Amino acid sequence: MSTYKVALVPGDGVGPEVIAEARKVLDALEASGGGMSFRYTHFPWGSNYYRETGRMMPEDGLEEMKLHDAILFGAVGDPDIPDHITLHGLILPIRRAFDQGVCLRPSYLYEGVNSPLEGVNPGDIDMVVFRENTEGEYAPVGGFLYHGMPEEVAVQTNVFTRRGTERIIRAAFEYSRKRNKARKVTSVTKSNAMAYGMVFWDRVFDEVAAEYPDITTESLLVDRACMDFIRHPQQFDVVVASNLFGDILTDIGAIVTGSMGLAPSANINPDGLYPSMFEPVHGAAFDITGKGIANPLAAILSAGMMLEHLGEVEAAGRINRAVESNLREGGVRTPDLGGSASTSQVGDEIVRLMSV
Numbered sequence: 001m002s003t004y005k006v007a008l009v010p011g012d013g014v015g016p017e018v019i020a021e022a023r024k025v026l027d028a029l030e031a032s033g034g035g036m037s038f039r040y041t042h043f044p045w046g047s048n049y050y051r052e053t054g055r056m057m058p059e060d061g062l063e064e065m066k067l068h069d070a071i072l073f074g075a076v077g078d079p080d081i082p083d084h085i086t087l088h089g090l091i092l093p094i095r096r097a098f099d100q101g102v103c104l105r106p107s108y109l110y111e112g113v114n115s116p117l118e119g120v121n122p123g124d125i126d127m128v129v130f131r132e133n134t135e136g137e138y139a140p141v142g143g144f145l146y147h148g149m150p151e152e153v154a155v156q157t158n159v160f161t162r163r164g165t166e167r168i169i170r171a172a173f174e175y176s177r178k179r180n181k182a183r184k185v186t187s188v189t190k191s192n193a194m195a196y197g198m199v200f201w202d203r204v205f206d207e208v209a210a211e212y213p214d215i216t217t218e219s220l221l222v223d224r225a226c227m228d229f230i231r232h233p234q235q236f237d238v239v240v241a242s243n244l245f246g247d248i249l250t251d252i253g254a255i256v257t258g259s260m261g262l263a264p265s266a267n268i269n270p271d272g273l274y275p276s277m278f279e280p281v282h283g284a285a286f287d288i289t290g291k292g293i294a295n296p297l298a299a300i301l302s303a304g305m306m307l308e309h310l311g312e313v314e315a316a317g318r319i320n321r322a323v324e325s326n327l328r329e330g331g332v333r334t335p336d337l338g339g340s341a342s343t344s345q346v347g348d349e350i351v352r353l354m355s356v
């Protein structure tokens with residue numbers, strides 16, 4: 001029997017609603033005698049914690065979190081607190097402190113799900129974006145000069161290190177080899193305009209690509225890549241991008257495969273020195289918070305990615321197959337997919353499907 005220590009951070013908005021369903025699915029797996037159990041620590045961090053304490057999490061919070069095998073995260077964001085405070089107060093520090101430099105975000109068009117695009121069939125869209133996750137455009141480097149004065153200057157610095165850049169690009173190539181599909185890696189760049197960081201990115205990409213002669217490569221400017229994610233997403237296999245570009249592209253990847261509510265992600269610490277974190281791609285979703293209609297499948301699939309990471313491949317497969325059946329059958333789905341089921345009804349249905 002393997003016991004895993006899981007840090008649960010439901011966070012804000014729909015985060016707690018969808019994490020409750022992911023937890024329900026993990027509980028069912030545990031109860032079904034799959035040879036694994038989970039010990040949870042609940043971290044009540046986020047915007048309400050901020051309202052009470054002036055911080056999104058305690059100063060020494062990561063010390064305790066570090067002792068876990070994995071982190072399951074909901075979402076962060078609050079209509080009354082500026083986004084840079086919430087994001088830079090919770091999720092970005094976790095990604096950096098635990099050196100989760102590799103963010104993996106699959107987009108797959110499931111059978112039974114309609115893409116807003118015409119002429120794409122189930123399985124046609126099947127890509128994985130590797131997003132650099134600890135630096136790039138989201139490095140907290142910069143400042144204000146003459147703050148609030150008419151001559152104010154804001155400086156925001158992008159940071160591209162050899163370690164971070166090479167790490168994400170290499171991870172994309174390694175994954176492409178294992179994936180056994182088209183064996184193509186697309187690099188997303190903007191070196192025409194960003195003449196240092198992105199020129200460096202291209203150079204590192206070419207260097208790493210030379211070590212993988214069995215893999216086809218291409219390099220697209222980010223604006224062109226956005227267009228092609230909509231025009232012919234079928235042509236992508238593995239895509240590697242900087243922190244900002246990967247963030248933007250994966251919202252497109254989510255919506256062309258049916259819904260934000262279906263897109264999972266993994267933030268991996270490649271050395272295994274710290275816990276990796278699993279979370280839906282979506283955010284706090286203010287427009288549907290508290291209505292009980294958020295799609296929990298992104299969070300449930302993220303829990304599946306967590307199990308896969310922990311080596312529980314069979315259990316991860318059970319989750320994935322249950323989600324596939326649920327989407328194929330189509331009877332129990334939330335409004336974002338055209339249904340009328342609630343968040344918890346979908347969670348219950350996944351549990352039911354795992355046992356049939």
Ligand code: NAI
Pocket residue numbers: 014018074075076077078083087091259260261262279281282283284285286287288293294295296298336
């Ligand atoms: P969002 O991802 O929260 O919502 C975008 C759209 O997708 C909305 O129409 C929402 O209703 C829909 N959606 C999202 N999750 C859904 C689900 N599970 N089921 C059905 N529909 C779903 O992005 P938005 O509106 O830009 O950001 C809202 C807040 O979330 C902001 O404060 C932002 O900073 C934060 N955010 C946090 C993230 C995180 O915690 N990792 C990621 C993205 C945004």
Ligand code: MG
Pocket residue numbers: 247248251281
């Ligand atoms: Mg995003």
